Amino acid sequence: MLKETPSANLNIHIAGENALIIYFVEQASSEVSAKVQQAELLIRHAMKDDLSTDVIDLIPSYASLMVMFNLTTTDHHQVRNKLRTLLHNLEDKSPIASNTEQAVLVELPVYYSIESGPDLAVISKRTNLSVEQIIDIHQAQEYRVYAIGFAPGFAYLGDVDERIALPRLNTPRMKVPKGAVAIADKQTAVYPDVSPGGWNIIGLCPIDMFNATATPIMPVNVGDKVKFKVITKAEFLALGGELPENLGVNTCPSQ
Amino acid sequence: MPLSIGFLVKQPGMLSLIQDAGRFGAFNIGLTNGGPIDLGAFRWANRLCANELNATAIEISVGGLALTAQLDSTIAVTGANMPLSINGQVKELWRSYQVKAGDLIELGFATQGVRSYLAVAHGFMLPESFGSNATVCREGVGGLTGEKLKVGDILPCANQSRTQNLTLLDRLRPKFSDEAVLHTVPSYQQQHFSSHQQRLFFSSEYTVSKSFDRMGYRLEGQKISCDIDGILSEGICHGAVQIPADGQPIVLMNDRQTIGGYPKIGAVSSVDTDKLGQLSQGCKVRFEPISMEQAHNLFHLNLSRFNRTALTLCD
Numbered sequence: 391m392l393k394e395t396p397s398a399n400l401n402i403h404i405a406g407e408n409a410l411i412i413y414f415v416e417q418a419s420s421e422v423s424a425k426v427q428q429a430e431l432l433i434r435h436a437m438k439d440d441l442s443t444d445v446i447d448l449i450p451s452y453a454s455l456m457v458m459f460n461l462t463t464t465d466h467h468q469v470r471n472k473l474r475t476l477l478h479n480l481e482d483k484s485p486i487a488s489n490t491e492q493a494v495l496v497e498l499p500v501y502y503s504i505e506s507g508p509d510l511a512v513i514s515k516r517t518n519l520s521v522e523q524i525i526d527i528h529q530a531q532e533y534r535v536y537a538i539g540f541a542p543g544f545a546y547l548g549d550v551d552e553r554i555a556l557p558r559l560n561t562p563r564m565k566v567p568k569g570a571v572a573i574a575d576k577q578t579a580v581y582p583d584v585s586p587g588g589w590n591i592i593g594l595c596p597i598d599m600f601n602a603t604a605t606p607i608m609p610v611n612v613g614d615k616v617k618f619k620v621i622t623k624a625e626f627l628a629l630g631g632e633l634p635e636n637l638g639v640n641t642c643p644s645q
Numbered sequence: 646m647p648l649s650i651g652f653l654v655k656q657p658g659m660l661s662l663i664q665d666a667g668r669f670g671a672f673n674i675g676l677t678n679g680g681p682i683d684l685g686a687f688r689w690a691n692r693l694c695a696n697e698l699n700a701t702a703i704e705i706s707v708g709g710l711a712l713t714a715q716l717d718s719t720i721a722v723t724g725a726n727m728p729l730s731i732n733g734q735v736k737e738l739w740r741s742y743q744v745k746a747g748d749l750i751e752l753g754f755a756t757q758g759v760r761s762y763l764a765v766a767h768g769f770m771l772p773e774s775f776g777s778n779a780t781v782c783r784e785g786v787g788g789l790t791g792e793k794l795k796v797g798d799i800l801p802c803a804n805q806s807r808t809q810n811l812t813l814l815d816r817l818r819p820k821f822s823d824e825a826v827l828h829t830v831p832s833y834q835q836q837h838f839s840s841h842q843q844r845l846f847f848s849s850e851y852t853v854s855k856s857f858d859r860m861g862y863r864l865e866g867q868k869i870s871c872d873i874d875g876i877l878s879e880g881i882c883h884g885a886v887q888i889p890a891d892g893q894p895i896v897l898m899n900d901r902q903t904i905g906g907y908p909k910i911g912a913v914s915s916v917d918t919d920k921l922g923q924l925s926q927g928c929k930v931r932f933e934p935i936s937m938e939q940a941h942n943l944f945h946l947n948l949s950r951f952n953r954t955a956l957t958l959c960d
Contacts, residue, residue, distance in 0.1 A: 404832040406882035406912030407940040411833070418877055449672045449880030451904050456880025458669075461944050466937050537878055539904030542675045542784050546878070583785075600674070602774060602786070608674055 400477060402470050408446075408461045410469060411454050412477075418452040418548070420534050424493075426450050427613035429477050433457065436476055444469060450612045451537040452546075495532065495615045498580065500571050501626035502528070502593035506633065507571070509590040513556055527551045528571075528592060529618040533578060535610050543582035543600025543608050547616055550576045562588030567634040569594045571618070596621075596631030649801035650715040651769065654794050658709030658752065663769060663788035663800070664762075666699035668777035672903050678883065679779030679787060680899050682760050682859060682922035684915065685819060685951070686724035690764035692956060693721035693741045693811050700768025701778040703794070705761045708754035710794070712763075714744045716804035719766040721811075725758025725821065725923060740812035740959060758821040758923040767803040781900050783860070811956040824929040825920040827896070829886060830940045833909035837873045838888075845869060846910060846932060851894065853928045859900040861887075862921055864930065868892030871908045878906040884913035886932070894932075896921060914940050916947045 405411040412429065414422050430450045437445050444464040449456040459469045502525040504510055510521050517524070533547035540546075550573055558574045563586065566572070570581040572589030581587060582599035595618075600608055610616060621629070654661075664687065667680025681687035681704055688698045703710070708727045721741040722729050729736045730751045736742060738761070744750065752761065771778050771789065780788035789798055831843070838846070849867035856863035869892050880903065881887070887895045887907045896913055898921075913921065914935070921930065935943070 404830060404937055405880070406832060406884050407830055407914050407937070407944060409880075409882035409912070411880060416877075446669045447672045449903055451879045452877040454877070454879040456882065458672075458882065461941065462948070465941055537904055538673060538675045539878065540675065540902055542786070544675055612673065 400474075400480065402473060404466065405456055409456055409458045410466060410473070411456045412473065414453045414455075416453065418536060422453045423534055423536050423613065425480060426453065426455050429455050429480060430612070432476055432480075433473070436472075441472060444472070449539070451539070493534075493613055493615045494611070495617060496610050497617050497619050498595050498597055498609070499621040499625065499629060500529065500593040500595050500618045501621050501623055501631060502571075503623065505623075506594040506626070507592035509559075509572075510592050513554060513573075513590060513592065516556065517553060519553065524554050524592065525620065527554050528573070528578070529620055532615045532617050535612050535614045535616060536577075538608070538612055541582060541585055545579060545599065545608070545610050545616075547578045548576050550578050552576070556590050558588040559590065562586055566591065567594070569596060569599075569631065571595050594626065594631060594633070596626050596629035649770075649799065650804075651799055651801040652712040652718075652750075652765065653715055654710075654796055654798040654800070655713055655749070656709060656711035657794040657796060657798075658705055658711075659707040661703055661705045661710045661794040662780040662782075663701060663771065663778055663794070664704045664780060665701045665768075665778040667899065668775055668779045668781075668787070671775045672880070675903055676775055676784060676786060677781060677901055677903050678899050679777065679781040681762060682899055683724055683762070683919045685919045685947075686760070687762045687764075688951065689739070689813060690721050690723040690762040691768070693723065693739070693813065694719050694764045694766045695807050695811070696764060696766065696768050700764065701771060702762050702764040702768065703800070705752055705763060706759055708752050708761070710763070711749065711751045712800075714746055714748045714750065715799070716746050716802070717744070717806045718802060718804070719743050719807040719810070720750065720763060722752065722761055722763045723813075724761035725755040727755045727761050728753035737812075739815075739818050741807065741810045743806045743810065759925050760922060765802045766805060766807050769800045769802050771801065783900060810959050812959040813954070814957055817954055821923050823924070823927075825917060825924060827913045827917045827921060827930050827932050828935045828940065828943060829911040829913050829932045830937055831911040831934055833885065833911070834871065834873065834876060835910055837871050837908055838869065838910050839872065842869050842871070843910070846894070847934050848931075850929055850931050853924050853926055853930065854893075855926045857925060859898055861898055861901055862896045862924075864894045864896070866893070869894065869910065871910075873908055875906045876908055878904045881905050881909070882912055884915060884918045885909045886911050886913060898922065914943050916943050
């Protein structure tokens with residue numbers, strides 16, 4: 391029998407009558423996110439076997455993993471025990487751990503411009519950076535997919551460089567266009583579809599973030615790395631991108 | 646669209662949605678569960694049609710649905726008290742009826758409760774999206790086209806009625822009222838609510854606000870404060886009670902966002918979210934704390950009562 395030595399950082403809490411939530415630590419970091427991803431992979435693997443009738447669904451996020459179970463076949467004690475046994479060596483740099491650290495890198499093309507990024511001008515004013523510098527900072531680094539939620543295919547990417555980590559708009563837009571690349575604090579994302587939203591829009595991405603009829607449905611998964619690549623307007627249009635008629639140009643009172 | 650017949654939507658009513666027991670296994674791409682708000686009433690509708698318990702049916706909110714049968718089938722309506730008629734003749738809820746091609750089925754507006762369920766023999770036959778027929782309008786997923794029913798929609802089903810009609814005796818039917826006790830497991834960020842705040846929460850009466858829908862029930866009453874403003878966004882379970890900055894609780898239902906960053910004080914048992922989902926603006930609720938063991942017991946007791954309750958043959 392496997393020894394049960396839960397790590398000090400593995401806290402399993404109650405979420406609801408048929409849900410437990412595993413908390414890793416209290417702040418987000420790529421190390422913590424990697425641990426969430428490892429735990430998710432281990433549980434998904436077990437869902438094909440030992441946990442097949444017990445675990446219904448998982449929600450990985452920044453530093454937690456919610457496990458929803460089937461109350462007609464199991465109970466919270468049993469799920470808790472199975473999770474502890476399954477995840478007991480999560481702290482160790484086990485072979486599974488090192489394999490999952492080689493995250494997939496997904497490149498997403500972005501047409502950054504005043505035309506496609508209506509908040510660039512305001513960000514430039516607030517940060518004293520030129521539009522070119524803002525674009526350069528945003529596309530220079532790799533981001534980690536911390537969580538997927540809010541809407542189908544909405545991937546929370548981080549961490550945005552502090553120099554351009556602007557807070558949400560005071561008044562959210564009623565209509566953020568599909569493909570909008572946007573920033574909110576240390577997070578960035580591509581809006582998978584038209585929706586209301588309060589993030590600062592800096593460009594447009596022509597790639598579908600969620601397509602129910604495509605395989606895969608989404609170009610990214612939690613734990614993947616994302617790198618944005620600058621493209622021209624012509625390339626954006628050639629990749630199937632569409633410029634929305636009214637991007638809701640930011641009318642900052644100070645302008 | 647495949648050529649098919651079944652039931653034709655003459656009037657969609659306020660909000661009528663194709664639902665099965667819900668969508669599970671798609672949280673990782675951001676899809677929520679959907680499914681019937683009052684799971685109990687949904688399952689009774691299917692049992693009355695001698696179906697599998699998760700067969701695809703229609704959830705009618707508030708009322709106003711009218712359908713024309715294009716084939717022979719058996720139907721049953723359960724849940725909120727909406728006047729039902731077939732070809733203009735008043736019929737009972739909580740029992741099945743055989744219908745023939747050409748019959749007109751009409752539902753009026755609910756006099757008690759909010760949501761009713763109309764099931765047909767063998768269930769509606771629709772292609773699944775992400776493993777389920779559950780409609781979530783916000784996501785554009787499920788049902789015929791990811792939307793609520795509209796005039797002219799055709800809901801395909803089998804051209805076969807059941808040989809016997811069934812009823813759930815009146816004394817065994819769920820009763821709807823204007824108030825509910827919501828048994829709640831303290832969970833999530835419970836420790837960030839002081840014992841005083843928790844006592845206030847569990848001893849105060851709340852009123853259902855005008856914002857109540859399939860995503861969540863926003864309540865009004867005693868303000869509850871938390872010692873943290875927000876948390877790292879995390880998975881939200883069905884029934885979770887979120888306390889935003891204004892201190893007014895929101896009970897998150899089937900179409901909730903899958904992740905969110907507001908503190909949560911606990912989660913309501915599924916037996917009681919069924920009851921909450923039948924309440925509307927102005928109705929009263931209060932929360933009662935229960936342990937996880939008691940929540941499990943409540944669930945199993947309810948399930949075994951459902952399984953033990955027999956239906957009765959009728960004409």
